[in-house]
Amino acid sequence: MHTISTLGSHSALDVCEGAKKEGYKTLVVAQKGREKTYLGPYKTRMRAGREVGVVDELLLLSSFKDMVGKENQDFLSKRDCIFVPNRSFAVYVGYDAIEKDFTVPVFGNKFLLRAEERDAQKSQYHLMKKAGIRMPKQFRSPRDIDRLAIVKVSEAERTYERAFFLARNYSEYMERSRELIKIGKISSMQLEKAKIEEYIVGAQFNLNFFYSPIHNELELLGIDMRRQTNMDGYLRMPADVQLELLKVRQPSTIEIGHVACTLRESLLEQVFDLGERFVRATQSEYKEGLIGPFALQGAFVEEGKEEFVCFDVSLRMPGSPGTRFTPYSGYLFRESVSFGRRIAMEIKEAEKQKRIDEITS
Numbered sequence: 229m230h231t232i233s234t235l236g237s238h239s240a241l242d243v244c245e246g247a248k249k250e251g252y253k254t255l256v257v258a259q260k261g262r263e264k265t266y267l268g269p270y271k272t273r274m275r276a277g278r279e280v281g282v283v284d285e286l287l288l289l290s291s292f293k294d295m296v297g298k299e300n301q302d303f304l305s306k307r308d309c310i311f312v313p314n315r316s317f318a319v320y321v322g323y324d325a326i327e328k329d330f331t332v333p334v335f336g337n338k339f340l341l342r343a344e345e346r347d348a349q350k351s352q353y354h355l356m357k358k359a360g361i362r363m364p365k366q367f368r369s370p371r372d373i374d375r376l377a378i379v380k381v382s383e384a385e386r387t388y389e390r391a392f393f394l395a396r397n398y399s400e401y402m403e404r405s406r407e408l409i410k411i412g413k414i415s416s417m418q419l420e421k422a423k424i425e426e427y428i429v430g431a432q433f434n435l436n437f438f439y440s441p442i443h444n445e446l447e448l449l450g451i452d453m454r455r456q457t458n459m460d461g462y463l464r465m466p467a468d469v470q471l472e473l474l475k476v477r478q479p480s481t482i483e484i485g486h487v488a489c490t491l492r493e494s495l496l497e498q499v500f501d502l503g504e505r506f507v508r509a510t511q512s513e514y515k516e517g518l519i520g521p522f523a524l525q526g527a528f529v530e531e532g533k534e535e536f537v538c539f540d541v542s543l544r545m546p547g548s549p550g551t552r553f554t555p556y557s558g559y560l561f562r563e564s565v566s567f568g569r570r571i572a573m574e575i576k577e578a579e580k581q582k583r584i585d586e587i588t589s
Contacts, residue, residue, distance in 0.1 A: 229251070229252065229253075229308075229579070230252065230308050230309065230310045230575060230579070230584075231252065231253040231254065231255050231284075231285075231307040231308055231309045231310070232244070232247035232252045232253070232254055232255075232309070232310055232312060232571075232572060232575065233254070233255040233256065233257065233287075233304060233307075233309040233310070233311050233312070233332075234256060234257070234311065234312040234313075234314060234317075234545075235256075235257050235292060235295075235313075235314060235316050235317045235320070235321075236256040236257060236258035236259065236262060236263065236265070236266050236286075237262065237314065237316035237320075238314035238315050238316040238317075238545070238547050239314050239545050239546065239547050239548075239549060239567070239568070240256050240266070240283075240314070241265075241270055241282060241283075241549070242545075242549040242566055242567060242568040243312045243314075243545065243567075243568040243571065244256065244270070244282035244283050244568065245282045245566065245568055245569070246566045246567065246568025246569030246570065246571060246572045247282075247568060247569075247571075247572045248272075248282050249569050249572065250569060250572035250573060250575075250576055251576075252572055252575075252576075253284045253285070253307070254272075254282060254283055254284045254285070255283075255284060255285045255286070255287060255304070255307060255309060256283050256285075256286050256287070257286075257287045257289065257292070257295050257300075257304075258286055258287070258288050258289070259288075259289055259290070259291060259292050259320075260288060260289070260290055263286065263288055266283045266286055267283075267286060269281070270282055270283050271283050271286075272284050285307075287300060287303055287304070291320075292316070292317075292320035292321055293320060293321055293322070293325070295321060295330070296321060296325045296326075296329040296330050301330070301331055301332055304332045305331075305332060309332055309333070310332075310333050310334075310335050310575060310584075310588060311330075311332050311333065311334050311335065312334075312335045312336075312545055312568075312571055313326075313334055313335070313336060313338060313341060313544045313545065314544055314545040314547070315542070315544065315545075315547060317341075317544075318341045318342075318344070318544070323341060323342040323345075326338050326341065327339060327342075333584070333588040333589075334588060334589050335519070335520055335571055335574075335575065335587060335588055336518075336519040336520040336521070336544060336587070336588075336589065337510075337514060337516050337517065337518065337519050337543075337589050338589045339514060339515070339516075339589060340510060340514055340517075340518065340543045341543055341544060343355060343514075343541075343543055344541065344542060344543055346380075346423050347421065350513050350514070352540070352541040352543075353366075354513070355506065355509045355510060355513060355541065356506070356509075356538055356541065358509040358512065358513060359502075359505040359506045359508065359509035360505060361502055361505065361506060361524070361536075361538050362535060362536070362537050362538065363425075363537065363538055363539065364378075364425040364426040364427070364428050364537060364539050365425065365426040366423065366424065366425050366426075367424040367425070367426075370395070370398050370401040370402070370424060371398045373395060373396070373397050373398055373401060373424065374397070375396065375426060375427075376394060376395075376396050376426070376427040376429075377394065377395055377396070377401075377424050377425060377426055377427055378392055378393075378394055378424075378425055378426075378427045379392065379393050379394070379395060379401065379404075379405070379422050379423075379424050380392055380422055380423045380424075380425065381393075381405075381408075381414050381418050381419050381421070381422035382414070382418045382421070382422075383413060383414060383418070385412075391408060391413050391414050393405070393408060394427060401424075405419055425539060428526070428527045428529060428537045428539060429527075429529065430526075430527030430528050430529040430530070430537065431527055431528050432453050432454070432525075432526070432527045433451055433452075433453055433489065433491065433525075433526070433527065433528065433536075434451065434452050434453060434454070434486075434523050434524075434525045434546070434548070435448065435451060435499055435502070435503065435523060435524045435525075435526075435536075436448070436449050436450045436451065436452065436521070436523045436546050436548070436551050436567070437449065437503045437521070437522055437523065437524070438520060438521050438522075438567070438570050438574075439503075439507050439518045439519065439520065439522070440520075440574055441519055441583075441586050441587055442574055442577050442578055442581065442583060442586070442587065443577075446500065446503050446504050446507060447557075447560055447570075448496070448499060448500065448503065448556045449521075449551055449552075449556060449557045449565065449567060449570060450488065450548070450550075450551020450552060450553075450554040450556055450557060450567075451488070451489055451490060451491055451551070451554050451556065452486040452487060452488050452489060452546075452548040452550055452551055452554070453486065453487050453489055454483050454485075454486055454487075455483070455484050455485040455486060455487060456482060456483055456484060457482045457484050483547065486547065486548035486550050487550070488548070488550040488551060488553045488554050489554065490554055490555065495528070495534060495536075498534075498535075498536060499536070502524055502536060502538070503524065506518075506522070506524065506541075516589065518543070519586075519587055519589075520544075520545075520571060520574065520587070521544060521545050521546060521567050521570075521571070522541065522542060522543050522544070523541065523542040523546050524536070524538045524541060525538065525539065525540040525541065525542065526538035526539050526540070527539070545567060545568075545571075546567060549566060549567075549568075551566070551567065552564045552565065552566040552567075557570070574587055575587065
């Protein structure tokens with residue numbers, strides 16, 4: 229039986245808890261200074277005659293990037309690991325190293341991870357267009373901004389985080405970008421690479437799917453929405469206080485948590501149609517296509533009828549363990565199933581059918 233492993237960040241505990249429920253050993257690759265969660269409260273141990281915790285073993289490294297080293301890959305291979313990727317894996321290890329140097333079997337299609345980046349050759353924009361999924365209008369130049377727009381620019385220091393800001397025209401774009409450059413939040417170089425999109429006014433949702441090659445079926449496992457650092461605080465202030473505070477401090481949209489939520493049932497047909505079209509698009513553009521978890525992140529707008537507008541895609545394990553507390557996995561499995569457990573279920577079925585190669589890369 230395989231060991232299920234993942235990188236110690238983002239959603240590692242969800243992966244491990246799900247693996248343990250399906251009877252697998254678990255291994256977390258952690259970085260020094262960020263290991264206490266996995267060594268302490270959630271390490272497996274006996275307490276009052278029963279096993280508690282979900283992390284069986286820890287591979288502790290000086291840097292996450294070290295996991296592609298031969299010695300560390302041998303460590304994982306000896307334990308017959310299947311590695312579950314998350315956003316932190318892509319950010320800290322890097323796409324080139326994952327695709328070319330990391331030889332441990334990865335659950336899902338590791339070559340699709342890069343498509344999350346908006347400047348990739350076959351990016352999420354390309355895939356959404358191929359799938360016929362509605363996206364926000366994009367502006368090639370800030371001078372073209374003619375409505376409320378969101379500027380998606382990487383932070384100066386943490387380039388994997390984005391410092392979004394809003395602008396209604398070129399004048400506001402220049403004013404707000406200069407403020408962010410002045411305080412060191414962004415750089416002029418990163419600003420040149422920014423994507424500018426129409427700001428979608430609607431009810432925001434993350435639609436969290438799982439595509440099973442073993443069963444050739446798309447599943448909706450849960451729906452959630454984001455909590456974002458001080459943005460949530462801004463939204464709880466009166467409008468006049470918000471305007472005053474904006475003179476000295478811009479809101480931050482860094483994701484800090486999630487809230488589980490549900491959709492009106494009449495919208496589910498549209499949701500599954502979107503997911504199925506996106507799966508087909510990946511299958512036509514990438515060898516093997518989608519395997520396992522992915523999410524379409526966007527908002528429902530009301531224009532005569534409700535329609536989903538997608539402004540972001542994730543192509544790996546979602547960061548919200550709360551999706552199990554929405555009813556959708558229960559409608560299928562007659563019990564709540566987390567993404568971590570659903571991955572372990574797929575691995576177990578692939579082992580039985582001797583089809584592990586079909587769900588790993």
